[in-house]
Amino acid sequence: MEGFWVDARAFLPLLLRGAVLTVVVTLGALALSTVLGLVWALFRVSQVPVLTYFSKGVVNTIRGIPILVQLFYIYFVLPEFGIELTALQAGILGLGIAYSAYQAENFRAGIEAVDPGQVEAAQSLGMRRSLVLRRVVLPQAFRIALPPYGNTMIMMLKDSSQASVITVAELTQQGRLIASSTFKNTSVFTLVALLYLCMSVPLILFAGRLERKFGRK
C-alpha cells in the first residue's frame, strides 16, 4: 500500500495532465456532437424529403462504423486529401461526429415526444414554423432529451479514451505510457481508474438529478 502512495505521488502530475486532455476532448466532442446532432435531428423532422433522407443516411453511416475506424480515418486518411489535423483536433472531430448520430436520435425522440397539440396551439396563434420550433417544440424537447443527454455525457467521458489510438495523450494514453515504461501496472491503472471515477461520479450524480427533475414530467 505504501508503494502505491509513492507511485501516486510520482505519477499523478503526468496523469493529471492526461486527465485535463480527457476533459478537453470530452467537452469539445460534446459541444460538436450536440450541435451536429441537433442539425441532423432538425433535418430529420423538417418534412423536406431531401433533408430527411440526408439525415437518415448520415446517422446510419456514422452509427454503422466503429468509432476507432472513424478516428483512424480522420487522422490518417484526411491528410491524403490535404486536411491535416493535430491528434487533439482529430480526436475531438472524430468523437464529435461519431456521437452526433446518437445525439441526433436522442433529440429526434425528444422532438417527436412533444404533444402535437402544442404545435397546433402555437400554429393557431399564427406562429411560423421556425417560431413554433424555437418557442414551443425545442424547449419541451430539450427537457425530454435531457436525462438521456446526461447518460451520453458519461459515455463520452469514458469513450474519450478511444482518442488514445491516434496518439492523443489523454488519461488512458498517459497511463499506458507510464505503465509500459515503469511496469507498475497495478498502481498506474488503479490511479487511472480512480481519476476516471473522480470525473464520472459527479457526472452520474448530475445526470441523476436531471432525470429526477425532468424525467417524469
Place this chain on the structure above:
Amino acid sequence: MIALEDVHKSFVGTEVLRGVSMSVSRGEVVCLIGASGSGKSTLLRCINGLESYDRGKVEVDGRRVDPSSPAIREIRAEVAMVFQRFNLFPHRTALENVMEGPVYVKKEARSLVEERAKRLLARVGLEDKERSHPSQLSGGQQQRVAIARALAMEPKAILFDEPTSALDPELVGEVLSVMRALADEGMTMLVVTHEMGFAKEVADRVVFLDRGAILEEGQAREVLTSPREERTRDFLRRVTHP
C-alpha cells in the same frame, strides 16, 4: 365573417365532411352540435387551416383559407382557437402563455402586452395565478388561461373545440361563464359543444351536424326544443338523458 361553401374532406377514404355550407356573422354565437365522429371538430379546424379540405371554399372575412399559403398565419392570428385539451405551453407560466402570441407573433411591446395579459387573466378570474405553470392549475383554470391566451391576440372570432369536454363536471361552469361573458360582449364565436344548456342559453344559432353534413340548423331554442329531424331529436335525447 366566416363562410363555408360546399366543403368536402376525406380521411383515407372516409368522407368526414360531405358538402358543408354555413356561415357565422360578426357578433354571432353559433354552436355546432352532433354525435362524435360527425365532423364537428374537423369543420372547426378547417376554418383556421389546422386541417386542409379537399373541395369547396372556406373564407374568413372574405379571404380564402388555404393551409399551404403563408397568408394562413394572418387568418390564424385573427381567428383564435380554444382546444379541448387546453394545449397550454407547459414550460411557461400562465402570464407567459397569454403574452406569447402578441409578443412573438404580433411583435407588440412586451410592457404593453404584459399589462393587457394581466387584465385578461383578471377578466377570467385568475389574477392570482399569473406566475403559475399549467401543471399547477386545475383543468378549468387551464382552460380559462387558454381563453385569455386566445383573447390576447385580439381576435375577430374565437373557435372553441369542445372546451369543456375534458373537464371534471364541477369545473365546467367556470369555463362556460367566461364564455357567456364573451358572448355578451359581442365576440363572434363558433363553439363545438355537448353543453346543450349553454347552447340554448347563449347561442344565436345551432347547427346540427350528422355524418359530415348539416342536417338541421336554426335559432338555438327552436332546434334544441322542437327539432324537425328525427335524428336531431334522437341525438338530443341521448345527450340530455344519457
